Amino acid sequence: MKKIIIREEYCMGCRLCEIQCVVQHSKTKNILKVYKGKDIKPLPKIRVEQEGYISFALQCRHCQDAPCIEACITGAMYRDKKTGAVLCNEEKCVGCWMCIMVCPFGVIQRNIEGKKVASKCDLCTGEEIPACVKNCPNEAIILEDRK
Amino acid sequence: MNYVIIGNSASGIAAVESIREIDKENKIILISDEPYLNYSRPLISYLLGKKITVDKINYREENFYKENKVDLILNKKAIKLDVERKTVTLSDKQKIFFDKLLISTGGSPIIPEIKGLHSNGVFTFTKLSDEQKIESYIKKNKVKNAVVIGGGLIGLKATEALIELKMKVTIIELANRILSSTFDKKASDIIKNSLEKIGCKIITENTVAEIKEKSGRVTEIVLKDKTKIKTDMVILAIGVRPNIELVKNTPIKTNRGVIVDKFMQTNIKDIYSAGDCCEPTIAIWPVAVKQGKIAGYNMAGLKKEFGGAVAKNSVELCGIPTISVGETCPTGEGFEILEYNSEEKNIYKKIIIKNNRIVGFIFVGDIEKAGIYTNLIKDKIDITGFKQHLLKEDFGLINLPKEYRKHLVTGMGIEI
Numbered sequence: 001m002k003k004i005i006i007r008e009e010y011c012m013g014c015r016l017c018e019i020q021c022v023v024q025h026s027k028t029k030n031i032l033k034v035y036k037g038k039d040i041k042p043l044p045k046i047r048v049e050q051e052g053y054i055s056f057a058l059q060c061r062h063c064q065d066a067p068c069i070e071a072c073i074t075g076a077m078y079r080d081k082k083t084g085a086v087l088c089n090e091e092k093c094v095g096c097w098m099c100i101m102v103c104p105f106g107v108i109q110r111n112i113e114g115k116k117v118a119s120k121c122d123l124c125t126g127e128e129i130p131a132c133v134k135n136c137p138n139e140a141i142i143l144e145d146r147k
Numbered sequence: 148m149n150y151v152i153i154g155n156s157a158s159g160i161a162a163v164e165s166i167r168e169i170d171k172e173n174k175i176i177l178i179s180d181e182p183y184l185n186y187s188r189p190l191i192s193y194l195l196g197k198k199i200t201v202d203k204i205n206y207r208e209e210n211f212y213k214e215n216k217v218d219l220i221l222n223k224k225a226i227k228l229d230v231e232r233k234t235v236t237l238s239d240k241q242k243i244f245f246d247k248l249l250i251s252t253g254g255s256p257i258i259p260e261i262k263g264l265h266s267n268g269v270f271t272f273t274k275l276s277d278e279q280k281i282e283s284y285i286k287k288n289k290v291k292n293a294v295v296i297g298g299g300l301i302g303l304k305a306t307e308a309l310i311e312l313k314m315k316v317t318i319i320e321l322a323n324r325i326l327s328s329t330f331d332k333k334a335s336d337i338i339k340n341s342l343e344k345i346g347c348k349i350i351t352e353n354t355v356a357e358i359k360e361k362s363g364r365v366t367e368i369v370l371k372d373k374t375k376i377k378t379d380m381v382i383l384a385i386g387v388r389p390n391i392e393l394v395k396n397t398p399i400k401t402n403r404g405v406i407v408d409k410f411m412q413t414n415i416k417d418i419y420s421a422g423d424c425c426e427p428t429i430a431i432w433p434v435a436v437k438q439g440k441i442a443g444y445n446m447a448g449l450k451k452e453f454g455g456a457v458a459k460n461s462v463e464l465c466g467i468p469t470i471s472v473g474e475t476c477p478t479g480e481g482f483e484i485l486e487y488n489s490e491e492k493n494i495y496k497k498i499i500i501k502n503n504r505i506v507g508f509i510f511v512g513d514i515e516k517a518g519i520y521t522n523l524i525k526d527k528i529d530i531t532g533f534k535q536h537l538l539k540e541d542f543g544l545i546n547l548p549k550e551y552r553k554h555l556v557t558g559m560g561i562e563i
Contacts, residue, residue, distance in 0.1 A: 051545045067433075067518070070161075070436045070437055070440070071432065073187050073190065073206075074203075092203060094190065094198065096462065097463065098433065100515070100516075101461040101517050103519075104521075106516030110468065110514070116463075
């Protein structure tokens, strides 16, 4: 499957990936409407971690042996058979946060706008290249075909 | 080659999935004593509280059995097991032969001996049929008051659902506080205060001595100290015990549950057990899934070990998210406690450390990135180098030693 590879040595900590992730997952996909207008601003599903000179952008690793799928009590967390991505069916999710309890990367968040659901990277379903990768100015996150 | 799985919940379904990863052809027969395709038991409180509709309670889709080529036998109970002849006898006398068997029969609610227990309006709360009985009883009898016996997770989720239905709930707990097995006193108090704010009454260090009825229906409970509480309904939620009736009078070794080795196999070859019915286990969903999965792999011939588990629970109560993992109320020497407490934000965090390793934590109100801590416990990571970051708001993977975070989980392309 296609995976997002993190190259922390290239990350400048500019957080453009976070902004583009928010825009991509918004209703209008219009940056001005999301940041200055009335469109609801979704949570970024990617987050830049920074400590001194080190920084990297982190999102769901779509683990082969995904603990979040095992822990999910509703069956909402599942693996997409075609792409191999770990996705959350927000219709089924009840917000019990078992996934947050077990994710070793800490990349699943509570989305409490409206119905409470687990929010995580969906590799920008339908897009050829995820928004974060496409907009990273220094190739600190790249998309590669890995098994 | 014939796989037989008894039980259609977390472990049984996980076993189907792992068997089919390896063996696409051989027959799988799955037996359930319930009439439903499959559903998630923890969701019954969400259903009762009308947070979900019944069509959302299924755990796997309807086509799951067809896709995985499973012969599903519903509404029949496995009543006899013959380990010599390798057969399971069902409640309708039908005999099923197996090459490999998985006993994933789960747990049953513990029923205390209380006078008047068999009155109408007294329920347990672990199955969908329980929820349906409760729902129709509430509707039919216009129930306004309920008593929940047991202040553990099941009792509190039931309470929350009943409060959603505008009922007045009294919790009776034997210990000196609610959630005593998973929380410490501070965390228990936060939930207790929130429950009391929405009108719930909590009585601790007490127990029900008698359930009184009038024309067959429950009207009142009498506590050990003679206190009387009027009620229209009682829910028993004092715990579950492993369902091991089937293996009684067989050579399969049991203690409290069916005893298994690290491959989830019982002392009898080709007979496996997983989930709430086996031992050692921790009766929580993720462990049942993991054990079922491991059992399935081994049944299909791929040797895998169950690496053990720590107790962990995640539950949102009164809108407050909570996660507790591992040892949360340590007794004895050598423990170090890190604590953050903000009454204003309703946040409480406690991390328990021993020999420079995290052995447990409780997060109330803010559960972000809890999984990182869970894994630090699981992997027994020395936290000396980053201890000062553990309770910081921006704590993250970046604070962990590089060599650890780089190989946090295995698999190409997921390393950081």
